[in-house]
Structures are given as C-alpha cells and as structure tokens.
Amino acid sequence: MARVLPLSKGNTLVHQLCCRFILRRFQSSSSLFSARRSVDSCSYSSVADIEVTEGYAKVIDGKLIAAQIRDEIAMEVSKMKSVKGIVPGLAVILVGDRKDSATYVQRKKEACESVGISSYEACLPDHSSEKEVLKHISAYNDDPSVHGILVQLPLPSHMNEENILNAVRIEKDVDGFHPLNFGNLAMRDREPLFIPCTPKGCIELLHRYNIGIKGKNAVVIGRSNIVGTPAALLLLREEATISIVHAETKNVEEITRQADILIAAAGQANIVTGSWIKPGAVVLDVGINPVEDADSPQGYRIVGDVKYDEACKVASAITPVPGGIGPMTIAMLLSNTLLSAKRIHNFW
Numbered sequence: 521m522a523r524v525l526p527l528s529k530g531n532t533l534v535h536q537l538c539c540r541f542i543l544r545r546f547q548s549s550s551s552l553f554s555a556r557r558s559v560d561s562c563s564y565s566s567v568a569d570i571e572v573t574e575g576y577a578k579v580i581d582g583k584l585i586a587a588q589i590r591d592e593i594a595m596e597v598s599k600m601k602s603v604k605g606i607v608p609g610l611a612v613i614l615v616g617d618r619k620d621s622a623t624y625v626q627r628k629k630e631a632c633e634s635v636g637i638s639s640y641e642a643c644l645p646d647h648s649s650e651k652e653v654l655k656h657i658s659a660y661n662d663d664p665s666v667h668g669i670l671v672q673l674p675l676p677s678h679m680n681e682e683n684i685l686n687a688v689r690i691e692k693d694v695d696g697f698h699p700l701n702f703g704n705l706a707m708r709d710r711e712p713l714f715i716p717c718t719p720k721g722c723i724e725l726l727h728r729y730n731i732g733i734k735g736k737n738a739v740v741i742g743r744s745n746i747v748g749t750p751a752a753l754l755l756l757r758e759e760a761t762i763s764i765v766h767a768e769t770k771n772v773e774e775i776t777r778q779a780d781i782l783i784a785a786a787g788q789a790n791i792v793t794g795s796w797i798k799p800g801a802v803v804l805d806v807g808i809n810p811v812e813d814a815d816s817p818q819g820y821r822i823v824g825d826v827k828y829d830e831a832c833k834v835a836s837a838i839t840p841v842p843g844g845i846g847p848m849t850i851a852m853l854l855s856n857t858l859l860s861a862k863r864i865h866n867f868w
C-alpha cells in the first residue's frame with residue numbers, strides 16, 4: 521500500500537518501479553557497472569518532489585543533476601568568452617602518486633574540458649618539499665588566467681597541510697578551505713567567497729529536489745574539514761537544527777534516528793544500517809570507499825557509508841554511490857571556478 525510521507529507529492533508508481541529495479545540490480549549483482557546502469561535507467565525530472573511508497577526510497581540522481589549543472593555552466597562560460605574574451609581557468613596541484621588522487625584529478629580535468637573551462641596542472645613527486653608546493657601556489661596566485669586553485673588532498677604526510685592551504689589566495693580558493701573562507705562560512709551574517717564543493721553539492725541536490733531544510737533536524741556523521749564540519753555549518757545557514765556525530769559520540773544510532781536529513785561522511789563502508797535511519801528521512805551518502813570485487817575489471821568497486829539496500833527500505837530519498845554526491849562535488853568545483861572568474865572580472 522502506498523504511503524505518502526511528509527516530504528511527498530507526485531507520481532508514485534514510476535518511483536516505486538525504479539527503486540524496485542535498482543534494488544533488484546544491487547542485490548543480483550555486485551558489479552559497479554550494473555549498479556550504474558540501473559540508476560541511469562530511471563528518468564527523473566530535474567526538480568522532483570519527494571515521494572515514497574512504503575519500503576522504497578526515491579533515488580536522488582546526482583549524476584543527472586550534475587550533468588544539468590554542467591550544461592548551465594557551459595552556457596555561462598561561452599557567454600563570458602564572447603562578451604568579455606575571458607575563459608575561466610582552474611589549476612590543480614597534485615603531489616605524490618596516489619592512484620585515487622590521480623583519478624580524481626583526471627576527472628576534474630575532463631569536467632573542465634566539457635564546459636569550456638581551461639585547466640592547468642602541476643604534478644609533483646611525493647618527495648617534493650613544502651617550499652616546492654608553495655612556489656607553484658604562488659605562481660598560480662599571480663597568474664591572471666587562473667581563477668581557481670585546488671590542492672588535491674590528502675598531501676604526503678611530511679607536508680604541513682595548514683601552511684599549504686593558507687597560501688592559496690582567498691579569491692582563488694575554489695575549495696573553500698582557506699581559514700578566512702571557512703571562518704566566514706561559520707559566522708552568522710558573513711559571506712564566504714567560496715563554499716566547499718562536497719557540502720555545496722549536498723545542499724544543491726536538496727534544493728533541486730525541493731527538499732526543505734529550514735527547521736529540519738539534520739545530522740552529519742563525521743567531522744572532517746573537507747565534508748562533515750562544513751556540511752553542518754552550511755545546514756545551519758539553511759536554518760536546520762544540526763548535530764554532528766563522530767568517533768567519540770555515545771549512542772550514535774539514537775541521534776541519527778532523529779534526523780530528517782542525514783549526511784553520511786564517515787569514510788567507512790556500510791556503517792549506516794537501516795536501524796540508524798528515521799523512517800522517511802532523506803539520506804545523502806558522501807562515502808567513497810573501495811571494496812574488493814573480483815567481478816569488476818579493476819578488482820574493486822566503490823561503496824558508500826550507507827548500507828544501500830537496507831536504507832532504501834527506510835528512507836524516503838537517498839543518493840546512490842556511485843552517481844550521487846561524487847559527480848555533484850565536481851560540478852560544484854566548476855561552479856566555484858566560474859563564480860571566481862565572474863567576480864574577478866566583474867561579469868554578472
């Protein structure tokens with residue numbers, strides 16, 4: 521029997537069928553590709569009201585929304601080029617030889633290309649000195665064709681992350697990790713120049729799916745500088761009542777079960793089980809955890825922090841992994857780079 525939860529409105533059957541299909545695909549095969557295809561096979565409108573049939577969450581399709589955002593950005597980039605002769609530019613600094621970091625940087629480069637943003641890259645060996653990295657940051661700080669600078673994290677352990685992130689000019693800090701931007705994010709009635717990409721992507725998804733935040737109980741799992749803490753601050757700015765749970769929290773489940781909006785950013789595969797979730801909650805899964813998978817060509821696949829098959833039966837809406845927050849993070853990086861170029865060249 522269909523049950524409409526407080527967030528719900530709209531067509532039930534399509535969602536029910538889509539989610540059943542996705543569930544079946546997830547259960548019948550562990551392959552990354554089949555999971556991907558199943559998400560693609562549902563067509564959702566860009567602004568979708570949340571609706572749920574008992575036991576089946578709606579899929580919040582980050583991949584689809586990210587593609588729409590890229591289209592919007594491409595149009596603005598092209599307008600800026602024709603009117604002002606300016607092409608936004610993003611510089612990425614990659615230190616060391618972590619394979620995952622190299623993959624993310626490659627993805628960012630491709631995304632820039634897809635919308636007409638120029639990308640610049642500095643790849644430094646693992647044993648580089650901090651001074652070497654600072655030299656590259658300084659060059660990009662002074663380069664007028666670069667509007668955004670991103671230092672890929674994590675840095676090698678011998679480097680002082682704080683010194684390096686502090687060196688990025690705040691006007692080009694498209695990650696939003698400079699303490700001045702972060703501090704302004706935390707302060708009421710202050711405006712940071714940039715909002716960190718992953719939390720911004722989470723809020724953007726909620727907005728585009730017409731999911732209200734004001735007055736809701738929002739719980740964030742994880743307290744990292746990259747995701748957990750800025751996500752909580754951003755939800756607070758959106759007038760949610762926020763809690764952060766972390767490794768030292770007692771009765772985690774009791775707290776997460778109060779959440780109307782639950783953001784999982786713990787970095788641990790499948791820790792959020794069905795019993796952690798309030799029925800009808802909206803769940804955003806930020807986790808990107810590699811797990812061994814002999815069936816996948818790479819020998820591994822990526823899973824989130826949330827046990828998807830269990831969560832699907834309790835939540836009203838959920839982001840999949842892959843295809844959820846990951847693509848939104850990259851879309852927000854492009855959006856921040858465009859914003860930076862617009863601000864620097866006073867083009868609105």
Ligand SMILES: Nc1nc(=O)c2c([nH]1)NC[C@@H]1CN(c3ccc(C(=O)N[C@@H](CCC(=O)O)C(=O)O)cc3)C=[N+]21
Binds near residue numbers: 822841849
């Ligand atoms: N300075 C800095 N800024 C970052 O924003 C930053 C960083 N360092 N270090 C690493 C994390 C991680 N991150 C991701 C971006 C995109 C996907 C992504 O596109 N994921 C896809 C594919 C997943 C897959 O198949 O590998 C998806 O979820 O569908 C994931 C993770 C940005 N990060």
